[in-house]
Amino acid sequence: MVISSPRRANHWRPGAAGVAAALAMLFGVLAMVDRSSGQADARSRHDGDTVTVVATTSVLADFARIVGGDEVEVRGLIRPNVDAHDFDPSPADLEALARADVILANGLGLEPWLDAAVEAAGSRGRVTDTSTGVHLVDLDGDPVSDPDTTTGGVNPHIWLDPRNARVMSATVTEAIAAALTTRPDGATEVRTRGAAYDRQLARLDSELARQLGGLTHRSLVTDHDAFAYFAQRYDLEVVGTVIPSFDTAAEVSAGDLADLADTVERTGTRAVFTEQALQPDDARALARRTGIEVVSGHDGLLGDSLAPAGSPGDTYLTMMRHNATAIARNLR
Numbered sequence: 001m002v003i004s005s006p007r008r009a010n011h012w013r014p015g016a017a018g019v020a021a022a023l024a025m026l027f028g029v030l031a032m033v034d035r036s037s038g039q040a041d042a043r044s045r046h047d048g049d050t051v052t053v054v055a056t057t058s059v060l061a062d063f064a065r066i067v068g069g070d071e072v073e074v075r076g077l078i079r080p081n082v083d084a085h086d087f088d089p090s091p092a093d094l095e096a097l098a099r100a101d102v103i104l105a106n107g108l109g110l111e112p113w114l115d116a117a118v119e120a121a122g123s124r125g126r127v128t129d130t131s132t133g134v135h136l137v138d139l140d141g142d143p144v145s146d147p148d149t150t151t152g153g154v155n156p157h158i159w160l161d162p163r164n165a166r167v168m169s170a171t172v173t174e175a176i177a178a179a180l181t182t183r184p185d186g187a188t189e190v191r192t193r194g195a196a197y198d199r200q201l202a203r204l205d206s207e208l209a210r211q212l213g214g215l216t217h218r219s220l221v222t223d224h225d226a227f228a229y230f231a232q233r234y235d236l237e238v239v240g241t242v243i244p245s246f247d248t249a250a251e252v253s254a255g256d257l258a259d260l261a262d263t264v265e266r267t268g269t270r271a272v273f274t275e276q277a278l279q280p281d282d283a284r285a286l287a288r289r290t291g292i293e294v295v296s297g298h299d300g301l302l303g304d305s306l307a308p309a310g311s312p313g314d315t316y317l318t319m320m321r322h323n324a325t326a327i328a329r330n331l332r
């Protein structure tokens with residue numbers, strides 16, 4: 001189902017450079033926080049009025065803004081269209097963590113830098129792991145019942161199955177509602193918005209199932225292994241990935257490319273879908289070799305992050321519709 005490679009393990013190795021960089025920033029950041037702490041603490045921390053949310057991914061930031069409404073101030077750390085697997089928190093990110101009431105994480109090894117950053121920032125914010133209770137698969141796409149006892153790792157791209165997104169947004173809703181300690185009316189509003197958003201996610205899921213259900217060709221190649229959950233949900237098959245690991249900075253070898261070209265020819269796969277956040281060079285090389293279509297640029301998929309604000313796919317709902325439409329159009 002996917003091309004295996006020992007380099008996959010890179011994803012779960014804590015980013016030593018990132019942690020070191022975060023720790024190196026510690027003193028500067030604490031000094032900054034200290035200088036402004038008087039007003040900042042009084043304004044936003046644990047006052048139960050407005051909840052300050054820091055979300056690691058742009059998808060989680062979107063969930064928090066939608067269900068939180070006026071009750072929240074949200075900062076997303078990994079910006080739209082940025083490679084989620086190659087992220088280091090900046091001093092401003094650590095300052096945001098220091099002031100956060102609620103910290104939303106994807107979990108499953110996507111944020112190996114987070115614990116050190118929270119500690120370096122001296123944050124008292126509660127870290128919520130939004131992967132709790134979602135459907136999980138391992139690197140071969142097989143179901144995982146307990147991520148802690150699975151050898152070889154869990155695919156972290158859980159949000160690309162809308163059924164998982166419903167579980168995650170419910171977790172976000174409860175984390176924000178629980179932080180509105182002195183405002184039960186605000187907590188009720190957050191839960192009402194959470195329920196309305198859950199219905200939108202359910203509708204999205206049925207819409208995508210209809211849109212992708214009738215395709216004759218169901219196999220595709222993607223940039224990296226972000227679309228395992230999406231493919232499982234909508235009965236597509238990712239026959240291979242251009243980047244044979246989650247380490248999106250990894251060099252693709254000539255051997256990897258030759259193996260993938262063989263797979264493409266054997267399976268009659270029609271298109272390779274690049275991601276907007278990544279460079280399409282290797283996908284183009286594969287296309288030159290096999291003659292398949294390269295779907296890139298604005299038609300490229302949105303995997304690890306939303307599109308930048310103002311462009312198509314800048315919310316979870318529009319991102320998922322964009323991906324489904326790009327796939328449906330090119331696999332007819």
Ligand SMILES: [Zn+2]
Binds near residue numbers: 157226
């Ligand atoms: Zn990814």
